Amino acid sequence: MDLRELYQDLIVDHNKRPRNFGKLDDTTYFAEGFNPLCGDQITVYLYVDDEQVTKVQFEGEGCAISTASASMMTEILTGKTIAEADALFGLFHRVLIGEKELDDETTDQLGKLAVLTGVRAYPSRVKCATLAWHTCQGALHKKQDAISTE
Amino acid sequence: MTSAVVSSVAVNAGEVTAWRADFPILQTQVHGKPLVYLDNGATTQKPQVVIDTVSRYYQSTNSNIHRGVHHLSEVATVDYENARATIRRFIGAASDKEVILTSGTTESINLVANSWGLDNLKTGDEVLVTEMEHHSNIVPWQMVTQRTGAALKVIPINDAGEISLEDVRELLTERTKFVAISHLSNALGTINPVKEVIELAHRAGALVLVDGAQAIAHTPVEVAELDCDFYAFSGHKIFGPTGIGVLYGKQALLEAMPPWQGGGDMIRIVRFDGSQWNDLPYKFEAGTPNIAGAIGLGAALDYVTAIGIDKIAAHETVLLDYAQQQLATIPGLTPIGTAKHKASIASFVVKHVHAHDLGTILDSEGIAIRAGHHCAMPVMEHFGVAATARASFAFYNTLEEVDQLILGLNKAVEMFG
Numbered sequence: 001m002d003l004r005e006l007y008q009d010l011i012v013d014h015n016k017r018p019r020n021f022g023k024l025d026d027t028t029y030f031a032e033g034f035n036p037l038c039g040d041q042i043t044v045y046l047y048v049d050d051e052q053v054t055k056v057q058f059e060g061e062g063c064a065i066s067t068a069s070a071s072m073m074t075e076i077l078t079g080k081t082i083a084e085a086d087a088l089f090g091l092f093h094r095v096l097i098g099e100k101e102l103d104d105e106t107t108d109q110l111g112k113l114a115v116l117t118g119v120r121a122y123p124s125r126v127k128c129a130t131l132a133w134h135t136c137q138g139a140l141h142k143k144q145d146a147i148s149t150e
Numbered sequence: 151m152t153s154a155v156v157s158s159v160a161v162n163a164g165e166v167t168a169w170r171a172d173f174p175i176l177q178t179q180v181h182g183k184p185l186v187y188l189d190n191g192a193t194t195q196k197p198q199v200v201i202d203t204v205s206r207y208y209q210s211t212n213s214n215i216h217r218g219v220h221h222l223s224e225v226a227t228v229d230y231e232n233a234r235a236t237i238r239r240f241i242g243a244a245s246d247k248e249v250i251l252t253s254g255t256t257e258s259i260n261l262v263a264n265s266w267g268l269d270n271l272k273t274g275d276e277v278l279v280t281e282m283e284h285h286s287n288i289v290p291w292q293m294v295t296q297r298t299g300a301a302l303k304v305i306p307i308n309d310a311g312e313i314s315l316e317d318v319r320e321l322l323t324e325r326t327k328f329v330a331i332s333h334l335s336n337a338l339g340t341i342n343p344v345k346e347v348i349e350l351a352h353r354a355g356a357l358v359l360v361d362g363a364q365a366i367a368h369t370p371v372e373v374a375e376l377d378c379d380f381y382a383f384s385g386h387k388i389f390g391p392t393g394i395g396v397l398y399g400k401q402a403l404l405e406a407m408p409p410w411q412g413g414g415d416m417i418r419i420v421r422f423d424g425s426q427w428n429d430l431p432y433k434f435e436a437g438t439p440n441i442a443g444a445i446g447l448g449a450a451l452d453y454v455t456a457i458g459i460d461k462i463a464a465h466e467t468v469l470l471d472y473a474q475q476q477l478a479t480i481p482g483l484t485p486i487g488t489a490k491h492k493a494s495i496a497s498f499v500v501k502h503v504h505a506h507d508l509g510t511i512l513d514s515e516g517i518a519i520r521a522g523h524h525c526a527m528p529v530m531e532h533f534g535v536a537a538t539a540r541a542s543f544a545f546y547n548t549l550e551e552v553d554q555l556i557l558g559l560n561k562a563v564e565m566f567g
């Protein structure tokens with residue numbers, strides 16, 4: 001079991017210096033997400049202009065995997081359309097839960113996110129990697145209830 | 151740091167080695183490394199004698215109890231009732247009638263909340279719990295106070311994770327009808343002054359339930375001496391099977407309480423115009439119980455008695471003292487729970503390393519700890535953390551295992567530092 005597969009440098013770096021961290025005051029959508037298993041909690045803020053995500057920020061507290069995933073998400077989703085964001089989350093999620101194989105094409109499509117696929121070997125940690133994404137989906141599609149990974 | 155146990159029964163390394171040999175799972179390798187099991191607060195491992203007792207029951211005496219005239223049923227009934235007597239002796243109860251077998255601490259507490267609580271609480275009454283309770287000693291009281299119109303009041307903790315008897319005195323009024331308090335906190339390791347609390351509560355006219363889920367395997371428990379009204383614990387936290395637990399209750403109280411669940415075994419006569427309840431303890435044991443679990447728990451308690459709970463406590467005090475001393479050397483580590491009276495549990499947070507990541511990194515070294523809120527979210531809130539890492543010890547743990555834990559933690563700090 002190689003921990004470096006899970007905690008790749010990019011993850012450690014995003015955990016140490018999360019990008020786009022903090023409350024976004026001028027926001028079109030935001031949602032709060034919660035992982036009842038561990039108490040991790042995150043808020044994702046989005047500014048969407050004509051179906052296009054122009055700004056994403058987050059705040060909250062979580063483990064290295066969930067913080068890095070949130071931080072990377074804010075970078076990756078900036079500039080994407082809502083449809084593109086949905087598609088990327090769908091792919092990422094299917095890979096993490098083992099529904100989709102991580103072949104070269106998929107790795108390509110995931111881009112930077114591919115560093116998070118190490119969690120596939122740690123089933124209890126998959127929810128950490130998807131918390132920010134679930135929360136973002138909830139914000140974009142205006143789910144009313146608090147977002148939960150359960 | 152002192153333990154609640156005054157006796158200092160010396161334990162030598164050879165004895166610990168012999169105890170370890172009784173637990174087959176301790177030979178397991180995890181990720182190619184020897185298992186270092188420090189999650190005893192969640193559940194304890196089982197000695198061979200418990201495993202054998204349970205499997206012998208299924209192999210040679212499996213049968214339903216209290217209802218067969220045939221040989222196997224008679225044997226199983228005797229074994230089941232002998233287990234009850236073993237439990238009675240272990241906790242120092244006066245009679246087998248005071249020992250109700252349940253599925254665990256959670257069910258034991260729910261039984262009291264529903265049977266005693268619904269029958270006795272009303273608007274204007276108050277139930278006291280402490281801020282350090284496990285969710286299973288909060289939520290049933292929330293549910294029953296909501297239904298009855300009674301109020302739930304909280305005995306606060308200080309930053310060491312202790313309650314003060316001053317606060318208890320102040321909160322106890324003529325409105326207080328019930329106090330529910332843990333003997334040993336699963337999130338903090340605090341040993342509560344339950345004897346003093348019980349005395350104060352009784353003087354105020356309130357009953358007391360002690361949640362002994364954690365205490366039972368780490369400190370001597372004598373219910374008669376404590377004078378508690380109810381004492382709840384789970385078999386799986388004292389080297390017995392899961393799905394079996396105990397509710398001790400004073401006989402007079404149990405006699406006056408209505409049954410909680412209805413079904414077979416808990417009745418004497420059933421007629422459509424009204425049924426008659428069975429005697430204690432059966433009134434509270436509806437349906438076919440966990441027979442294998444009860445017999446297994448009896449074997450576990452016999453095993454603990456043979457070693458000696460004083461000896462166990464003495465060894466664990468050495469372990470915990472050493473662990474806390476060594477943990478203090480980890481850069482950025484803050485202990486959560488620094489009560490003067492503690493046992494078996496070291497909870498902590500490490501700057502820049504989330505408890506989950508600590509858990510995963512330690513796991514890769516074969517070390518099992520718990521990371522999370524430990525079903526004690528109010529405690530997490532008190533200390534302003536989302537989660538803690540918790541190493542919890544049993545008598546089969548060694549100083550070398552503490553060293554392994556410290557090595558693993560240093561590795562985690564290095565990785566994220």
Ligand SMILES: Cc1ncc(COP(=O)(O)O)c(C=O)c1O
Pocket residue numbers: 191192254255256257284286287332334335336361363364384525
């Ligand atoms: C202090 C305390 N109370 C109650 C419980 C609940 O025990 P069980 O889940 O076995 O019913 C636990 C278990 O973690 C505990 O530590």
